[in-house]
Amino acid sequence: MTNAIEIRGLNKTFGPKRAVQNLDLDVPEGSLYGFIGPNGAGKSTTIRMIMSIIFPDSGELRVLGKSSAVESKDRIGYLPEERGIYKKMKVGAFLKYIARLKGLDSAEADKRTKEWLVRVGLADTYRKKCEELSKGMQQKVQFVASVIHEPDLLILDEVFTGLDPENRRLMRELIREQNDAGRTIIFSTHAMFEAEQLCDRLFMIRSGEKVLDMPMEEIWRTYDPKTVVVEPIDASDIQKSWGSLPSVKEVVETDGIIELRLIDNADVGELMRQAASMAPVRRLELKRPSLEDVFIELVGGDAAAIRKELRSNVKPSLQEVSRG
Amino acid sequence: MGKVFIVAWKEFLATVATKGFIFGMLFPPFIMTLMIVMMPILMNKKAPTVYGHVAVIDPSGLVAPRIQDAFSAEKIKERKDKKLREVMEAGSKAMGIDPDAAKQMKEQADSNPMAAANALIPETNLTVTVLPPTTSIEEARKEILKATGREQSAEGTSARLALMFIPEETVRTSELDAEGRPNFEAYQLLTAPLLDIEVQQDIRDQTNRAIVDARLADAGQNPEKIRGLTAWPKVEEKSVTKEGDRSTNKVAKMMIPGAFMFLLWISTFTAGQYLLTSTIEEKSSRVMEVILSAVSPMQLMLGKILGKGAVGLLILLLYSSAGISAMIFFAYAHLLAWQNLIYLFVFFMIAYMVIACLMASIGSAVNDINEAQSLMGPVMMVLIIPMMLWMPILRNPNSMFAQVCSFVPLINPFVMVLRISGSEPIPTWQIPASILVGLLTVAFMCWAAAKIFRIGVLMYGKPPNFATLVKWVRMA
Numbered sequence: 001m002t003n004a005i006e007i008r009g010l011n012k013t014f015g016p017k018r019a020v021q022n023l024d025l026d027v028p029e030g031s032l033y034g035f036i037g038p039n040g041a042g043k044s045t046t047i048r049m050i051m052s053i054i055f056p057d058s059g060e061l062r063v064l065g066k067s068s069a070v071e072s073k074d075r076i077g078y079l080p081e082e083r084g085i086y087k088k089m090k091v092g093a094f095l096k097y098i099a100r101l102k103g104l105d106s107a108e109a110d111k112r113t114k115e116w117l118v119r120v121g122l123a124d125t126y127r128k129k130c131e132e133l134s135k136g137m138q139q140k141v142q143f144v145a146s147v148i149h150e151p152d153l154l155i156l157d158e159v160f161t162g163l164d165p166e167n168r169r170l171m172r173e174l175i176r177e178q179n180d181a182g183r184t185i186i187f188s189t190h191a192m193f194e195a196e197q198l199c200d201r202l203f204m205i206r207s208g209e210k211v212l213d214m215p216m217e218e219i220w221r222t223y224d225p226k227t228v229v230v231e232p233i234d235a236s237d238i239q240k241s242w243g244s245l246p247s248v249k250e251v252v253e254t255d256g257i258i259e260l261r262l263i264d265n266a267d268v269g270e271l272m273r274q275a276a277s278m279a280p281v282r283r284l285e286l287k288r289p290s291l292e293d294v295f296i297e298l299v300g301g302d303a304a305a306i307r308k309e310l311r312s313n314v315k316p317s318l319q320e321v322s323r324g
Numbered sequence: 325m326g327k328v329f330i331v332a333w334k335e336f337l338a339t340v341a342t343k344g345f346i347f348g349m350l351f352p353p354f355i356m357t358l359m360i361v362m363m364p365i366l367m368n369k370k371a372p373t374v375y376g377h378v379a380v381i382d383p384s385g386l387v388a389p390r391i392q393d394a395f396s397a398e399k400i401k402e403r404k405d406k407k408l409r410e411v412m413e414a415g416s417k418a419m420g421i422d423p424d425a426a427k428q429m430k431e432q433a434d435s436n437p438m439a440a441a442n443a444l445i446p447e448t449n450l451t452v453t454v455l456p457p458t459t460s461i462e463e464a465r466k467e468i469l470k471a472t473g474r475e476q477s478a479e480g481t482s483a484r485l486a487l488m489f490i491p492e493e494t495v496r497t498s499e500l501d502a503e504g505r506p507n508f509e510a511y512q513l514l515t516a517p518l519l520d521i522e523v524q525q526d527i528r529d530q531t532n533r534a535i536v537d538a539r540l541a542d543a544g545q546n547p548e549k550i551r552g553l554t555a556w557p558k559v560e561e562k563s564v565t566k567e568g569d570r571s572t573n574k575v576a577k578m579m580i581p582g583a584f585m586f587l588l589w590i591s592t593f594t595a596g597q598y599l600l601t602s603t604i605e606e607k608s609s610r611v612m613e614v615i616l617s618a619v620s621p622m623q624l625m626l627g628k629i630l631g632k633g634a635v636g637l638l639i640l641l642l643y644s645s646a647g648i649s650a651m652i653f654f655a656y657a658h659l660l661a662w663q664n665l666i667y668l669f670v671f672f673m674i675a676y677m678v679i680a681c682l683m684a685s686i687g688s689a690v691n692d693i694n695e696a697q698s699l700m701g702p703v704m705m706v707l708i709i710p711m712m713l714w715m716p717i718l719r720n721p722n723s724m725f726a727q728v729c730s731f732v733p734l735i736n737p738f739v740m741v742l743r744i745s746g747s748e749p750i751p752t753w754q755i756p757a758s759i760l761v762g763l764l765t766v767a768f769m770c771w772a773a774a775k776i777f778r779i780g781v782l783m784y785g786k787p788p789n790f791a792t793l794v795k796w797v798r799m800a
Contacts, residue, residue, distance in 0.1 A: 053616055053782060070620060078617035082784075084610030089338070100330045101618035145614060 002065075004029045004153050004184040005050060010059030012045055012208075019045040021208040023059070027186060027201075032179045034199030035188035036291065042208040043188040044081045047157050050186075051078055064153055074103040077151035081158045081188075083142050085130040091117070091141055092126035095148060102149035109148075116144040120170070136167050143171065147178060154178055156187040160194050172198055192291040204295060211298045223294045226266070227287040230258040230275055237279035245278070247271050259287070327619045331627025336634045339598045349594075349639055353646040360650060373447035374523050376471065376485040376516075379464055383457040384492040386542060390534035391488075392452040400448055403526070448523055451482065461489050461512070471516035486527050487514040495538045511535065580659055581718055581745040585710060585738050587643055588672055593707070595636025596679040599628060603687025604696060612781050621778040625688075629680045636676050644668070664745045667755070671737035674762035678734055679707070681769035685793060688780030695787035702790070710738035721746040730758045733765035772797045 005027035012020040020042045027033050035043045048054045049061060052069040063069045069076055086094055092113055099109035117123050120140045125133060133141065139162055147154060156175070160168050175198060179185050189195055195202060202219060204212035212219070232238060235256055242258055243251045247266030252259045262271065268286055276284055289297075339345055378395070382388040393399065455464060467484035493499075493509035501507045513531065515524055537547035606612045615624060644665070651657050686699045709729075710717075717726045721743040729739040740758045743750050779796045780788075788796075 048782075051617060053613065073618060073620075076617070078614075080610075080613035080617065082610045082613050084612075084614065086338075086605070086611055087609055097330070097334050098614070098618060101327055101615070142614065146617070 002029050003027060003062075004031075004064055005186070006060075006062040007046075007050075008060040010046070010049065010061060011057045012049060012054070013057055018208050020049070020056070023205075023208075023210055025203060025210070025213060027184060029184050030179075030182055031184055031201050032175070032199045033184075033186045033201045033203060034195035035186060035203050035205065036192055036195045036295075037190065037205040037211075039190050041190075041205045043190075043205060044157055045208075046205070047081075047155055047186070047188060050155065051076070074149060075152045077146040077149065077154040079142055079146040079154075079156045079159055081161075085138055085141060087129070087131040089130055090126070091122070091128055091130055091133065094130055095141065095145055098145040099148045102151075104149055112148050113144075116148060120144060120174075135162055136164060139163055140167070140170075143174065147174075150183075152183060154183050154185045156185070158189060159187050160189055160191060168194075192295065196291050202291070204298070206295075206299060212294070219291075219294060220288070223289050223297065226262045226264070228260045228262065228268070228271060228275065229283065229285050229287050230260065230281055231256065231283035232258075233280045233282050240278055242275070242278070245271055245274050257283075327623050328627040328630065331619060331624055332631035332634065335602060335628050335631025338602065339632065339635045340638065345635075349642065353642060356646060356650070360653065373449055374485070374520055375449045376483045377451040377453050378486045378488065378527060379453045379455050379467070379484055381455045381457060381459050381461070381464065381487070381489045384490070384495045384538070385457075386495050386538040387490050387531075387534050388452070388454045390537055391531060392454070394530040394534060395448075395450050395452050400450075448526065450485070450523075450527075453484075461487070461514075464489075465514055468514055468516050471518070483516070485516045485519050485523070488512065488531055489514075490531075490535065494535060496542050508539070578715075578718060581742045582714055583647060584664070584668055584745045585714055585742045587640060587647070588668065588675060588738060588741050589707075589711060591636045591640035591643070592672060592676040592679050594639055595632045595676060596683040598635055599632040599680055600683040600687045600696060600700075601693065602632070603628065603684055604690060604693055607688065607690070607781060607784075608692050616781065621781055622774055624781075625684050625774065625777045629677070629684060633676055633680060637672070640668075640672055661745070667744050668741060670759060671741050671762070674759070674766055675737035677766040678737075678762075678769050681766075681773035685773045685776040685780065688777040689783065689788045689793060689796075691784055691787060698787070699790070699793075706734050710735050710742070714742055717742050718746050721748045721750055727754070730754055731761050733761060736761055736765075775799075 003026045005025065007023055007025040010020055010023040010025075011018070023046065025046075035046070037043055045054070049056050050063055050069060052063075061067070064072045064075055066072050089097070092110075095113040095116070096106075096109045099112060100106065104112065114123075114126065117126055120143070122133075122137060122140060125137065125141075130138065130141070143156075143159070146156070159171060159175070163171060172194075175185060175187065187195075187199070199216065201215050202212060203210065214222070230242065232240075238253060238256060238258060242248065242260060245260065247262045247268075248260045248271070249263045250261040252261065260271070260275070262268070272284060272286070275281070378391070380388045380391055464484075464487050468487055471483040471485055489512040491509050491511060494511045495508070497506050497508050499507040511531070513528060515527070540547040540550055606615065619627070648657075648660065651660060682703055686696055686703070690696045690699065713725075713729070716723070717729065717739060720726065726739065726743055730736050730743065732739075736758050740755070744755065775797045776793050779799070780793075
């Protein structure tokens with residue numbers, strides 16, 4: 001399989017801040033790749049380097065087989081994190097302008113603009129000024145602007161920010177649709193659950209360093225659940241000697257829910273059977289780790305602090321990211 | 325290159341196809357044209373005739389008959405025709421109208437002398453009433469208060485519009501001042517409050533003249549002869565040029581180069597401003613990175629400069645063609661040297677490119693229009709120089725100062741346009757030399773602007789100063 005993007009030993013510093021350190025990355029063609037990590041981890045910097053908007057200090061980068069995205073700009077769709085629209089321009093004119101800049105001829109640009117506006121439920125905005133749209137509608141227009149020329153590679157930076165749940169779902173559908181059409185998609189997010197639901201490969205970055213890069217199934221397989229959750233119907237059953245079950249390393253009880261931490265290579269099936277026979281239970285499940293758990297496990301250190309870092313909504317100022 | 329033109333076309337439309345532009349740019353020339361066309365029609369409208377009488381108290385009895393004579397119907401018409409001729413002659417002389425055209429206009433005016441003069445001088449139908457020398461001023465002035473100002477339309481009324489009290493000492497006196505000149509007394513002139521200002525002036529002039537004539541006659545002189553002797557000499561002024569003598573055209577001499585420079589300044593600067601605001605808008609609305617995903621910063625900058633340049637050119641064409649057609653209309657076309665229009669175009673290109681590069685750099689580096697102001701300050705200070713110094717440069721296009729300014733980047737296009745279109749020829753080598761300086765400036769500015777633009781467009785945060793911009797230029 002060929003790679004849409006190949007990165008070798010990429011480095012970028014902004015003043016004293018090492019935004020990206022020694023990064024290697026392969027994005028196979030047709031994959032739906034999630035870039036995740038806390039704010040300021042280096043996601044947007046990496047994406048901007050892929051897009052040749054900023055240039056790496058050192059390292060090699062190939063995009064769609066070319067040494068720079070500049071050479072294949074018309075085959076790439078890009079929705080930047082810092083995105084806007086011309087306030088005074090009409091929606092239709094804006095999309096047509098972008099489509100023309102992406103190499104479509106005038107008639108084709110107009111046709112696709114109209115088709116796409118219908119598709120995202122904004123057909124009546126063709127003649128409206130961009131400033132008249134709500135934030136969510138603008139976001140959809142921007143998304144259309146990034147896919148209107150049917151790119152081979154689609155890069156979406158923080159695509160879900162600012163969308164309400166309904167539009168998030170629409171956005172997920174649109175992204176899947178693009179992927180099903182064979183397009184390589186990279187999207188970055190600091191919200192890990194979005195990535196969990198969507199991508200088939202994952203790239204995790206923190207403080208400019210890669211912490212994880214593998215297919216989703218492999219992640220689930222590698223970061224195998226090592227915890228079984230038991231919730232007995234009768235509260236008194238909590239006291240039973242759950243620790244005596246095979247493969248159990250440790251028992252943690254919180255609010256009537258018991259978590260059995262298992263040893264490596266535990267026989268989960270056998271354990272579940274025995275646990276079910278010990279007491280009637282309301283719930284008995286093999287816990288599936290969230291990406292957040294995986295991330296914490298990979299990074300190590302204070303779990304609570306990392307959780308906080310991941311969920312912080314305070315965006316680091318762009319000055320820090322791009323000027324240093 | 326295709327993308328550059330797509331950007332340029334969009335930028336051009338974004339500016340030109342707005343109500344603000346159409347109103348701001350097209351309206352003034354439109355109004356000017358309208359006025360030029362409407363003027364003769366408006367001129368033909370007669371000012372209303374003023375009816376009434378002027379009362380004179382003249383104890384000496386020397387002045388009143390002369391005033392009466394001055395306001396006889398023939399004398400009034402005579403004055404009016406004379407004034408009209410004077411206005412026409414003075415006008416054509418000052419503006420340096422082509423002598424043939426001036427003659428033609430004069431003939432026209434002679435055949436229809438009322439046309440313009442009617443607007444200037446209202447028709448008067450005044451009688452002069454001589455009051456007995458013993459009349460008290462207090463009594464006589466009461467009549468003036470009855471004047472309503474409607475006398476202009478009410479024929480047949482004879483309201484008192486003015487009252488003159490001319491003491492005998494105004495006409496003859498034995499008193500002498502320190503230098504031995506007769507020391508005459510003042511006379512009083514009381515006028516109705518709403519009296520037409522031209523009529524007031526006429527009454528004053530005629531009274532003054534009647535008094536002076538009375539004094540001369542009283543001293544045994546012939547007033548007409550004295551007037552003839554003391555009239556200002558007529559002058560025939562011509563400037564000597566290689567092409568032959570030309571009537572001097574003082575106003576045109578100043579106006580045409582000034583207009584050329586002003587046109588250049590307005591068009592380049594307006595376009596530059598549009599470029600600045602549109603670049604800032606792209607940055608502050610964060611649309612920049614979206615656009616940069618489709619075009620390179622260089623393509624974007626080039627497209628923007630071209631697009632707004634087309635706007636500037638449109639302004640230049642619009643205003644200059646309006647100006648030129650006005651000149652043709654008023655028979656001034658001979659004052660235009662057509663090769664100067666070509667120079668105007670060349671220097672427009674140079675001036676615009678330099679300003680555009682500055683504006684693109686500033687616009688790309690700042691986050692909003694307020695931050696731009698602080699960077700604009702020094703630029704404006706340099707650019708305002710030609711505006712402030714056009715008079716001295718024009719008066720002496722070959723002064724050391726003017727020559728030096730012709731080679732100072734940034735202002736040289738403006739200075740050169742002034743000097744070239746001025747009446748004094750400048751050393752020929754200076755024109756290509758100044759153009760060369762301009763082109764080198766353009767090349768340097770483009771190079772620097774490209775570097776600043778590339779870095780600036782994606783920079784947010786602390787507003788940069790000039791030192792930062794220089795750093796960016798050296799960095800990239």
